Amino acid sequence: MADPTLSDLAAEAGVSRSTAGRAMSGHKSVRDDTRRRVQAAARRIGYEPNRIARSLRSRNSMFVGIIVPDIAHGFYGRTVKAAQDVLEAAGYQILVMNTDREPHREQAALKTLLAHRVDGILLASSGGVTESPPVPTVFFDNLVAGAGEGNVARANKQGMDILVGHLVDAHGCERIAYLSGPPILTSGIERLDGFRDAMGARRLPVVPEHVVFGDEAWSPESGTVAMRDLLALPERPEAVITASDTIALGAIQAVRDRGLAVPDDIALVSFDDPFFGAFMEPQLTALRGDERALGEHAASLVLQALRTGSRERSVEVRIPVALTVRRSCGCASPGASH
Amino acid sequence: MADPTLSDLAAEAGVSRSTAGRAMSGHKSVRDDTRRRVQAAARRIGYEPNRIARSLRSRNSMFVGIIVPDIAHGFYGRTVKAAQDVLEAAGYQILVMNTDREPHREQAALKTLLAHRVDGILLASSGGVTESPPVPTVFFDNLVAGAGEGNVARANKQGMDILVGHLVDAHGCERIAYLSGPPILTSGIERLDGFRDAMGARRLPVVPEHVVFGDEAWSPESGTVAMRDLLALPERPEAVITASDTIALGAIQAVRDRGLAVPDDIALVSFDDPFFGAFMEPQLTALRGDERALGEHAASLVLQALRTGSRERSVEVRIPVALTVRRSCGCASPGASH
DNA sequence: CTGAAAGCGCTTACAG
DNA sequence: CTGAAAGCGCTTACAG
Numbered sequence: 099m100a101d102p103t104l105s106d107l108a109a110e111a112g113v114s115r116s117t118a119g120r121a122m123s124g125h126k127s128v129r130d131d132t133r134r135r136v137q138a139a140a141r142r143i144g145y146e147p148n149r150i151a152r153s154l155r156s157r158n159s160m161f162v163g164i165i166v167p168d169i170a171h172g173f174y175g176r177t178v179k180a181a182q183d184v185l186e187a188a189g190y191q192i193l194v195m196n197t198d199r200e201p202h203r204e205q206a207a208l209k210t211l212l213a214h215r216v217d218g219i220l221l222a223s224s225g226g227v228t229e230s231p232p233v234p235t236v237f238f239d240n241l242v243a244g245a246g247e248g249n250v251a252r253a254n255k256q257g258m259d260i261l262v263g264h265l266v267d268a269h270g271c272e273r274i275a276y277l278s279g280p281p282i283l284t285s286g287i288e289r290l291d292g293f294r295d296a297m298g299a300r301r302l303p304v305v306p307e308h309v310v311f312g313d314e315a316w317s318p319e320s321g322t323v324a325m326r327d328l329l330a331l332p333e334r335p336e337a338v339i340t341a342s343d344t345i346a347l348g349a350i351q352a353v354r355d356r357g358l359a360v361p362d363d364i365a366l367v368s369f370d371d372p373f374f375g376a377f378m379e380p381q382l383t384a385l386r387g388d389e390r391a392l393g394e395h396a397a398s399l400v401l402q403a404l405r406t407g408s409r410e411r412s413v414e415v416r417i418p419v420a421l422t423v424r425r426s427c428g429c430a431s432p433g434a435s436h
Numbered sequence: 437m438a439d440p441t442l443s444d445l446a447a448e449a450g451v452s453r454s455t456a457g458r459a460m461s462g463h464k465s466v467r468d469d470t471r472r473r474v475q476a477a478a479r480r481i482g483y484e485p486n487r488i489a490r491s492l493r494s495r496n497s498m499f500v501g502i503i504v505p506d507i508a509h510g511f512y513g514r515t516v517k518a519a520q521d522v523l524e525a526a527g528y529q530i531l532v533m534n535t536d537r538e539p540h541r542e543q544a545a546l547k548t549l550l551a552h553r554v555d556g557i558l559l560a561s562s563g564g565v566t567e568s569p570p571v572p573t574v575f576f577d578n579l580v581a582g583a584g585e586g587n588v589a590r591a592n593k594q595g596m597d598i599l600v601g602h603l604v605d606a607h608g609c610e611r612i613a614y615l616s617g618p619p620i621l622t623s624g625i626e627r628l629d630g631f632r633d634a635m636g637a638r639r640l641p642v643v644p645e646h647v648v649f650g651d652e653a654w655s656p657e658s659g660t661v662a663m664r665d666l667l668a669l670p671e672r673p674e675a676v677i678t679a680s681d682t683i684a685l686g687a688i689q690a691v692r693d694r695g696l697a698v699p700d701d702i703a704l705v706s707f708d709d710p711f712f713g714a715f716m717e718p719q720l721t722a723l724r725g726d727e728r729a730l731g732e733h734a735a736s737l738v739l740q741a742l743r744t745g746s747r748e749r750s751v752e753v754r755i756p757v758a759l760t761v762r763r764s765c766g767c768a769s770p771g772a773s774h
Numbered sequence: 775c776t777g778a779a780a781g782c783g784c785t786t787a788c789a790g
Numbered sequence: 791c792t793g794a795a796a797g798c799g800c801t802t803a804c805a806g
Contacts, residue, residue, distance in 0.1 A: 101553075103798095103799055103800085104799060104800060105799085113776080113777090114776065114777045114778075115777085115778095115799095115800085116776070116777055116778075116779095116801085116802085117775085117776055117777070119799095119800065119801065119802090120775095120776085120801090120802095123800095123801080125801095125802095127775055127776085128775070128776085129775060129776090132775080132776085146547070146550060146551045147551065147799090147800075148492075148551075148553060148798090148799055148800065149551050149552045149553065149800095150488060150491045150492045150497060150552070150553055150798090150799080150800090151492050151782090151798070151799035151800035151801090152799080152800055152801075153488045153782095153800090154486075154488045154489050154492050154782050154783065154784085154798090154799080154800075154801095155781075155782050155799080155800045155801045155802085156782085156800080156801060156802090157782070157801095159488060168517070169507065169513055169516065169517055169520075170510070170513035170514045170516075170517045171513075172508070172510070172513075175507055175508035175509075175510075175513045176508045178507065178508075179506070179507055179508045179534060182507075182534070191531060191548070191552065192532075193529060193531070194530075194532060196517060196520065209484070210529070212484060213484045213485065213486075213487050214487045214488070214529065215439075215486060215487065215488055318711075318712065318715055347712050347715040348715065350715065351714075351715050354717070372712075373656075374656065374685050374710075374712065376689075377656055377685040377686065377688065377689050378716065378717070379692070379716070379717035441782095441783055441784085442783060442784060443783085451792080451793090452792065452793045452794075453783095453784085453793085453794095454785085454786085454792070454793055454794075454795095455791085455792055455793070457783095457784065457785065457786090458785090458786095458791095458792085461784095461785080463785095463786095465791055465792085466791070466792085467791060467792090470791080470792085485783090485784075486782090486783055486784065487784095488782090488783080488784090489782070489783035489784035489785090489798090490783080490784055490785075491784090491798095492782090492783080492784075492785095492798050492799065492800085493783080493784045493785045493786085493797075493798050494784080494785060494786090494798085495785095495798070
């Protein structure tokens with residue numbers, strides 16, 4: 099019971115294999131009634147073109163590889179899904195590889211994808227790949243300056259400015275702390291720089307002890323530890339900005355554990371708005387990142403490189419972020435957008 | 437600059453293409469020094485076997501397709517990742533398709549996977565596929581009784597018994613409500629049945645108005661609506677069980693919106709323990725599902741079917757669930773396990 | 775518009 | 791243990 103092949107289809111339709119093949123692949127020079135006859139035959143015998151054979155012969159795998167730290171992580175899950183929607187609509191399938199943030203696994207993933215002859219790559223690097231792979235590549239989230247056909251990330255610096263701005267303008271905060279991710283990859287570096295710039299622009303000092311670093315996974319647990327350190331300081335900050343929603347989760351718990359409350363004793367705003375931001379206590383004031391736009395944009399850039407075939411200089415795209423004001427910053431009620 | 441092929445490798449190593457191929461694919465009958473010579477040559481010219489050609493010729497795509505409602509959803513993301521780890525270790529790659537719970541998209545996904553000649557399938561059905569596909573298939577999460585080579589799901593009924601049991605035994609509850617998912621697929625049906633059985637076994641009545649149904653996505657919003665309805669009842673329940681963590685999120689908010697508190701005014705326990713369960717307010721008492729075990733088990737079952745080649749009768753595997761006791765049930769402190 | 779033929783890059787009996 | 795040869799199921803110039 100092997101799958102029917104083009105030969106079977108040709109026999110059933112009473113045409114040559116060439117014509118049968120052309121009819122199935124949407125080639126222009128096939129008479130309309132011939133095409134219909136072939137398609138009817140295909141339906142009759144349940145013919146489905148073998149994508150593997152097609153790939154081998156046409157030298158297009160129609161696969162795009164995607165490398166992320168962790169597909170089970172909300173941000174990457176949503177980004178990948180958005181990219182997948184765009185790529186599938188263009189006839190591509192995706193091959194997703196997880197690296198768990200280990201550079202050597204990132205290199206292994208790249209090798210696997212190349213063995214599968216992917217036509218292009220979307221890469222949220224953890225530092226394992228530092229130069230352009232031999233196929234069109236778009237870096238996203240963590241960027242490799244000038245590499246690949248494109249770089250897509252959220253507007254990290256601008257985002258930090260919005261967060262600092264809200265705390266200062268709406269709440270009159272001056273002593274603002276920052277719970278940072280490790281400043282190793284661009285997302286971590288840009289947010290830290292953005293925090294410093296935003297503070298400096300407002301003539302506010304960045305107290306060294308008020309910048310605390312979490313772990314590589316930006317985990318809730320590291321947020322708890324960091325916030326605990328912060329609260330142990332003699333001079334407690336009025337507000338804290340967390341570099342991610344996960345860090346915020348841990349930080350809020352540390353505040354509660356200390357018998358204090360957000361936002362009454364300390365205000366908190368976060369980069370990244372989790373899907374449950376409106377269901378937390380207190381509801382989280384946070385920056386929406388629009389992962390869908392990010393994934394779609396990254397996918398569009400590879401598609402463009404695939405279509406034009408030109409390996410042009412890398413373009414850099416920034417996805418804007420917007421503040422969702424809720425309760426954790428000290429605002430009275432949810433609703434208003436910055 | 438096309439990739440080097442087996443011919444290039446053979447020339448570089450000074451052997452025939454047959455021997456070069458055998459040396460690369462780990463065939464036994466190749467002299468050790470020959471193999472080493474070929475491997476050295478491969479490294480020199482950067483030869484990487486073309487998986488597409490290999491698949492076409494050997495008639496094994498080495499792909500396993502995975503169909504889920506939504507890869508960006510925590511449960512499916514973690515399950516898929518666990519399955520992927522097992523499958524990759526066995527030399528397979530995965531092809532993940534999302535259906536967004538639409539039956540026609542599930543059918544389209546299956547068709548796409550078959551066109552790619554996947555060797556096996558892992559399927560968390562939303563009802564689009566009701567019989568065994570033409571390749572080894574393991575159903576998971578939502579089952580299709582007796583179909584495929586395997587069925588893997590959490591112990592839904594047992595889980596409901598644990599939840600009801602805790603509310604009754606530890607907290608003396610009698611009027612217990614249930615915020616259900618739609619009882620369409622096995623996960624929803626089994627949990628509802630499990631709730632009824634658990635109540636009946638304890639001689640507790642199931643008040644019809646105390647069973648409220650959420651939407652197909654088991655969304656937080658539907659949890660809010662359901663809980664609001666519940667709280668509007670003249671006879672308010674002492675405790676509520678939610679069919680999922682997402683429903684719990686919405687339900688807790690509805691309680692707060694009403695000016696009441698969990699667990700003081702109404703206790704709440706949940707099926708599904710989200711990664712932030714310990715960071716919520718109140719901390720959630722919930723059933724851990726061990727998605728890793730689920731995904732690994734499902735993957736192992738397809739691998740087994742792939743290895744033996746026998747399409748035997750379907751086996752059914754249940755992944756045990758365990759209660760994580762925190763605060764939302766009314767217990768004083770986190771820690772103890774049921 | 776259609777057909778005969780070559781070939782994508784491998785694997786795998788078949789001989790030796 | 792190694793090589794020559796066939797062939798997996800398509801696509802795609804090349805003729806007509």
